[in-house]
Amino acid sequence: MIQLEQVTKTYPKASRPSLDNVSVSIEKGEFVFFIGPSGSGKSTIIKLLLHEVTPNKGRVIVNSKDVTSMRSWKRPHFRRSIGCVFQDFRLLPNRTAYENVAFALEVIGKTKAVARRVVPEVLELVGLGGKEHRYPHELSGGEQQRVAVARAFVNRPLILLADEPTGNLDPDTSIEIMRLLDRINRTGTTVVMVTHDSNIVNQMRRRVIEIESGRIVRDQARGVYG
Amino acid sequence: MRMKYVLSEVLVGLWRNVTMTIAMIITLAVSLFMLGASGLLYQKVGDMKDLYYENVEVSIFLDAEVTPEQRDGLDAKLKSDPLVKEVFYVNKEEAYKRFQEMYQDAPDLVNAVKADQLPESFRLKLVNPEQYKNIYDQYRDTEGVDEIVDQSRLLDKVFGVLTGIQNFALAIAVVMAVAALLLVANTIQVAAYSKRREVAVMKLVGASNWFIQAPFVLEAVVAGLIGSIFGLAALAALKVAAAGGSLAALEGLITPISWADIILTFPLMAAVGGLVSAVTAWVTLRFYLRV
Numbered sequence: 001m002i003q004l005e006q007v008t009k010t011y012p013k014a015s016r017p018s019l020d021n022v023s024v025s026i027e028k029g030e031f032v033f034f035i036g037p038s039g040s041g042k043s044t045i046i047k048l049l050l051h052e053v054t055p056n057k058g059r060v061i062v063n064s065k066d067v068t069s070m071r072s073w074k075r076p077h078f079r080r081s082i083g084c085v086f087q088d089f090r091l092l093p094n095r096t097a098y099e100n101v102a103f104a105l106e107v108i109g110k111t112k113a114v115a116r117r118v119v120p121e122v123l124e125l126v127g128l129g130g131k132e133h134r135y136p137h138e139l140s141g142g143e144q145q146r147v148a149v150a151r152a153f154v155n156r157p158l159i160l161l162a163d164e165p166t167g168n169l170d171p172d173t174s175i176e177i178m179r180l181l182d183r184i185n186r187t188g189t190t191v192v193m194v195t196h197d198s199n200i201v202n203q204m205r206r207r208v209i210e211i212e213s214g215r216i217v218r219d220q221a222r223g224v225y226g
Numbered sequence: 227m228r229m230k231y232v233l234s235e236v237l238v239g240l241w242r243n244v245t246m247t248i249a250m251i252i253t254l255a256v257s258l259f260m261l262g263a264s265g266l267l268y269q270k271v272g273d274m275k276d277l278y279y280e281n282v283e284v285s286i287f288l289d290a291e292v293t294p295e296q297r298d299g300l301d302a303k304l305k306s307d308p309l310v311k312e313v314f315y316v317n318k319e320e321a322y323k324r325f326q327e328m329y330q331d332a333p334d335l336v337n338a339v340k341a342d343q344l345p346e347s348f349r350l351k352l353v354n355p356e357q358y359k360n361i362y363d364q365y366r367d368t369e370g371v372d373e374i375v376d377q378s379r380l381l382d383k384v385f386g387v388l389t390g391i392q393n394f395a396l397a398i399a400v401v402m403a404v405a406a407l408l409l410v411a412n413t414i415q416v417a418a419y420s421k422r423r424e425v426a427v428m429k430l431v432g433a434s435n436w437f438i439q440a441p442f443v444l445e446a447v448v449a450g451l452i453g454s455i456f457g458l459a460a461l462a463a464l465k466v467a468a469a470g471g472s473l474a475a476l477e478g479l480i481t482p483i484s485w486a487d488i489i490l491t492f493p494l495m496a497a498v499g500g501l502v503s504a505v506t507a508w509v510t511l512r513f514y515l516r517v
Contacts, residue, residue: 073435076434078432107428107433108432108434151431
């Protein structure tokens with residue numbers, strides 16, 4: 001599903017590479033944590049998988065497509081197979097929960113009729129039934145992140161990328177979000193999550209890949225934060 | 227649905243920053259007006275050149291004391307000159323008649339001039355009007371010749387002035403176009419900034435590039451088209467003012483500009499306005515949104 005082959009990424013003006021000769025293979029349906037201190041290169045992996053940056057060396061393969069050589073005009077279509085959740089939710093403040101999710105569908109060409117059918121379903125799935133018409137500022141942090149997860153998942157992507165999704169949430173809310181991601185994982189969606197929340201990693205007991213200074217220092221099947 | 231979405235985004239975009247939109251439209255309108263005026267002048271000058279140069283004459287005016295022998299000699303020489311296409315002789319009476327016709331609006335002037343005060347002349351049409359200089363050199367010192375006048379010289383001066391005006395209009399059009407371009411670029415940047423969250427989400431979920439860019443580009447195109455409509459209105463106003471006002475005196479000299487001419491400049495103005503705005507917006511987005 002996802003393969004990094006000897007990937008090196010050095011940002012312009014950076015003194016050392018963010019990722020240094022990293023090779024990882026992730027199978028379909030896996031749930032993987034990338035952990036490590038700030039600046040270790042974890043977020044660069046998300047950016048590589050989204051084709052937001054290209055590696056200096058090596059190959060990145062996502063959904064059996066070589067992202068490294070992908071032309072930029074193909075990127076939009078490629079991204080429709082990937083869902084994405086961030087620490088700061090990235091919701092549109094002037095749109096309701098329903099509209100935020102529907103927006104993601106409509107801008108990739110789905111009709112309003114499709115949205116009317118699919119959006120309530122996915123909002124129900126993330127546990128926001130009855131709160132469809134609230135605006136983000138009327139929702140708690142956890143609820144806002146649920147909207148973001150709904151938006152990422154509404155298109156039934158093959159992969160869900162989560163960049164510190166619990167970074168802005170209290171421990172109890174974080175666990176609820178993790179349950180949600182776990183449920184999504186059980187539908188067959190590959191979940192890749194970048195975090196430094198040790199509690200969550202220890203509770204989930206999933207594959208843990210630890211990165212330090214751009215290198216993989218640990219890759220453990222049912223790991224803990226360490 | 228998508229078309230409706232794009233169109234409503236365009237209107238919202240133009241309204242959101244309405245002062246900027248107005249500035250953009252005014253500059254575009256002035257620039258396109260100047261471009262249209264310059265285009266019309268170019269076309270008119272071309273028409274007039276065809277019309278005038280075809281009828282242009284070289285006049286050889288004779289001395290008051292010219293003898294019949296000198297006159298007949300010159301006549302024969304001109305008739306056999308390969309540079310000359312046509313020659314005809316204008317005697318004093320005929321010259322006076324022409325003079326009366328030409329200045330019929332100024333009876334005082336006509337009354338002040340007696341018939342025998344006007345010189346006799348030969349009027350020539352040249353095979354090639356450019357060869358005036360040869361004729362001039364050849365006949366300048368001939369006995370009985372007073373003066374040689376080439377009308378095309380006069381026309382050159384008139385056309386020089388008209389071409390100057392045309393270039394001036396074109397220069398203003400270009401300068402205003404640069405200002406309009408910068409305003410369009412700025413407006414699009416502001417629009418893109420105010421929609422940065424939407425754009426970020428659209429990029430994230432994989433909206434196609436054209437879908438992200440279309441509202442911005444169309445916003446610029448709509449401004450360009452509105453600008454060209456105002457430019458057309460300004461040209462029409464200029465024609466009305468010219469017909470009734472101070473420029474009416476030039477009517478005889480400049481072939482009149484018809485409504486059809488003005489309407490026909492509109493496609494040019496609209497195309498330039500729309501296209502330039504669209505390209506500017508698109509290039510701005512390339513840099514600003516990197517989509």
